[in-house]
Amino acid sequence: MMKNESVINVKNLTKEYVIEEKESGLWSAVKSLFKRKKRKIVALDNISFSVNEGEFIGVIGPNGAGKSTLMKILTGVLFPTKGHVSVNGKDPHKNRLEIAKEYGVVFGNKSNLLWDIAVIDSFELSKSIYKIPDHVYEENLKYFAKNLGISKLLKQPVRKLSLGERMKCEIANAFLHNPKLVFLDEPTIGLDVLSKDSVRSFLRKINKERKTTIILTTHDMKDISELCERVILINEGRIIYDGTLSDLERKFYSKRKIRILFSASYPKIEEFSADGVLHVEKNGEEYLLVVELKKIKLKEFVQKILSKYKVADFHVEGIELAEIIKEIYRK
Amino acid sequence: MLISYALIKSKLISNFAYRWESIGVILASAVEMLIVFYLWSAIFSWNNATEINGFTLTSIITYSVVAIFIRLICDTVIDGEMNYDVKTGDIIVMLSRPISIRTHYLSSAIGYFIFNLLFKFPLAFVIAILIGIIIPGLDTFLLFILSIFNSFLLLFAICFIIGSLAILLNEETWSLWFLIDALSLLFGGFFIPLVFFPDWIQAISYLLPFHAIYSTPLLIYVGKTSGIDALLSIFVQIVWIIALFIIGGFVVEKGLRRIEAQGG
Ligand SMILES: Nc1ncnc2c1ncn2[C@@H]1O[C@H](COP(=O)(O)OP(=O)(O)OP(=O)(O)O)[C@@H](O)[C@H]1O
Ligand SMILES: [Mg+2]
Numbered sequence: 317m318m319k320n321e322s323v324i325n326v327k328n329l330t331k332e333y334v335i336e337e338k339e340s341g342l343w344s345a346v347k348s349l350f351k352r353k354k355r356k357i358v359a360l361d362n363i364s365f366s367v368n369e370g371e372f373i374g375v376i377g378p379n380g381a382g383k384s385t386l387m388k389i390l391t392g393v394l395f396p397t398k399g400h401v402s403v404n405g406k407d408p409h410k411n412r413l414e415i416a417k418e419y420g421v422v423f424g425n426k427s428n429l430l431w432d433i434a435v436i437d438s439f440e441l442s443k444s445i446y447k448i449p450d451h452v453y454e455e456n457l458k459y460f461a462k463n464l465g466i467s468k469l470l471k472q473p474v475r476k477l478s479l480g481e482r483m484k485c486e487i488a489n490a491f492l493h494n495p496k497l498v499f500l501d502e503p504t505i506g507l508d509v510l511s512k513d514s515v516r517s518f519l520r521k522i523n524k525e526r527k528t529t530i531i532l533t534t535h536d537m538k539d540i541s542e543l544c545e546r547v548i549l550i551n552e553g554r555i556i557y558d559g560t561l562s563d564l565e566r567k568f569y570s571k572r573k574i575r576i577l578f579s580a581s582y583p584k585i586e587e588f589s590a591d592g593v594l595h596v597e598k599n600g601e602e603y604l605l606v607v608e609l610k611k612i613k614l615k616e617f618v619q620k621i622l623s624k625y626k627v628a629d630f631h632v633e634g635i636e637l638a639e640i641i642k643e644i645y646r647k
Numbered sequence: 648m649l650i651s652y653a654l655i656k657s658k659l660i661s662n663f664a665y666r667w668e669s670i671g672v673i674l675a676s677a678v679e680m681l682i683v684f685y686l687w688s689a690i691f692s693w694n695n696a697t698e699i700n701g702f703t704l705t706s707i708i709t710y711s712v713v714a715i716f717i718r719l720i721c722d723t724v725i726d727g728e729m730n731y732d733v734k735t736g737d738i739i740v741m742l743s744r745p746i747s748i749r750t751h752y753l754s755s756a757i758g759y760f761i762f763n764l765l766f767k768f769p770l771a772f773v774i775a776i777l778i779g780i781i782i783p784g785l786d787t788f789l790l791f792i793l794s795i796f797n798s799f800l801l802l803f804a805i806c807f808i809i810g811s812l813a814i815l816l817n818e819e820t821w822s823l824w825f826l827i828d829a830l831s832l833l834f835g836g837f838f839i840p841l842v843f844f845p846d847w848i849q850a851i852s853y854l855l856p857f858h859a860i861y862s863t864p865l866l867i868y869v870g871k872t873s874g875i876d877a878l879l880s881i882f883v884q885i886v887w888i889i890a891l892f893i894i895g896g897f898v899v900e901k902g903l904r905r906i907e908a909q910g911g
Contacts (some may be wrong), residue, residue: 394908397910417745423740440653
């Protein structure tokens with residue numbers, strides 16, 4: 317075996333769901349007792365990738381892309397229709413109970429904590445199920461309570477927590493047994509801005525300090541831009557991008573915003589029109605230009621402006637990840 | 648690992664959150680006990696009988712009251728819990744834990760059983776004594792306790808099969824419980840002892856597991872089976888437990904294969 321063996325290895329993975337169509341109406345319901353229409357849904361279509369230890373990967377894609385399906389296959393809960401999956405060198409489905417000890421997981425819309433008992437009792441349950449040594453448990457509890465701000469929630473029954481409060485407890489629970497690998501399926505749903513910040517810095521810290529491999533799905537692009545060096549973009553069951561965030565921006569979105577403040581004369585808007593300048597607008601003193609990098613060399617373009625006019629201040633910015641993603645999803 | 652103590656403890660704590668609701672269930676049982684008391688009293692005085700099919704009035708009242716008692720204590724709600732978990736998709740979460748599905752639900756059921764023993768048992772027992780049941784000797788009582796523990800396991804095994812069918816068929820199956828419950832009341836000798844029935848019903852009942860749930864502990868309690876016979880009937884209970892656990896294990900495995908393929 318290689319020394320730098322990857323934590324996760326997925327090769328030509330395909331997952332098809334067979335669903336029974338439920339037609340509306342009473343008669344169809346009666347008919348369906350005897351005969352059911354079946355339909356196949358390809359949720360994942362021949363995908364391959366691998367993950368190395370300590371990576372923090374963001375899996376993104378529109379609703380129904382197959383992200384949750386992927387998480388369920390990696391955790392061994394579902395088995396692949398075709399292809400090969402290995403997690404920590406083992407087939408997660410065949411070794412489900414064994415692999416389950418090695419990872420932590422949060423399925424954002426489900427609860428791992430027991431509804432009717434206090435959060436701390438659920439943690440105690442995890443302590444026993446995952447056989448967490450006392451000192452590790454105590455240490456983690458202290459660390460998580462502080463970093464996620466959940467110390468006040470521990471004595472409350474889970475059913476009395478708000479969605480965001482519960483989410484933070486779920487996240488703590490997933491890390492309690494010091495897993496080397498953690499799957500987070502939409503862990504930031506329901507979190508307010510401050511909670512998101514604390515969860516993100518918690519995740520970043522754990523990933524850095526403990527070299528925990530984290531795979532996260534989200535619809536919040538700020539999660540991705542603040543946490544993940546690597547992004548896997550899935551659409552209709554296929555990986556359409558796998559690489560660094562900055563490459564993604566470069567590859568899929570070649571537009572830049574330029575903001576300029578002129579110090580002396582104010583040029584007319586028309587003076588900027590050129591092939592590749594998509595948009596010009598003037599907001600008081602400030603001019604905003606949107607340019608297409610495929611048609612314009614940014615450096616030359618900016619230099620030209622600097623030499624032609626007296627410029628007090630300017631800066632070039634990319635376009636927000638969220639907008640890039642919107643653009644990609646639309647295509 | 649067949650059970651998880653930590654999970655049993657958690658489930659026990661959960662149940663205490665609903666302790667006041669269970670007062671209602673106990674009161675309902677108390678009413679049922681009163682009904683059978685007056686019913687049998689009426690039957691005996693109408694016939695001027697001192698004994699029917701070998702039962703005196705006190706022993707038949709004891710039989711019926713303890714039957715209600717057993718049903719109250721051994722009831723598991725696992726079929727409903729499993730149906731709920733299938734419907735909501737929470738079953739997926741359970742599969743991501745390093746304990747098996749059966750360990751999970753068995754521990755949950757035991758947690759509930761212990762709650763029943765701690766909370767419902769004393770209250771219901773006091774009511775039963777007030778109504779005037781026979782108090783057996785210690786050795787009989789110990790055999791009785793052993794056999795109602797088996798009754799609990801039998802009910803669990805049956806409910807687990809119903810719940811596993813929900814996983815397998817991806818349909819709600821909890822209503823199946825009503826059918827099974829009715830059958831178990833008839834063929835288990837719940838309402839009246841099996842000797843009151845025509846031979847053919849008795850014959851069928853010994854082919855089904857239900858007599859091991861109710862009839863076995865009840866006959867032990869009223870002293871109709873004792874000694875070797877009592878131990879033998881407890882052995883039959885254990886055989887049924889094993890058989891039903893095997894069936895349940897088979898159905899749940901099939902069901903999990905379906906979920907793993909179809910995704911809940
Ligand atoms: N249990 C199931 N049975 C049948 N089809 C399913 C099942 N679960 C998911 N699907 C289908 O598979 C596809 C992928 O679903 P999945 O839940 O993986 O998407 P997702 O990327 O997680 O979406 P979202 O962002 O909305 O969470 C969808 O078309 C969905 O309808
Ligand atoms: Mg999803």
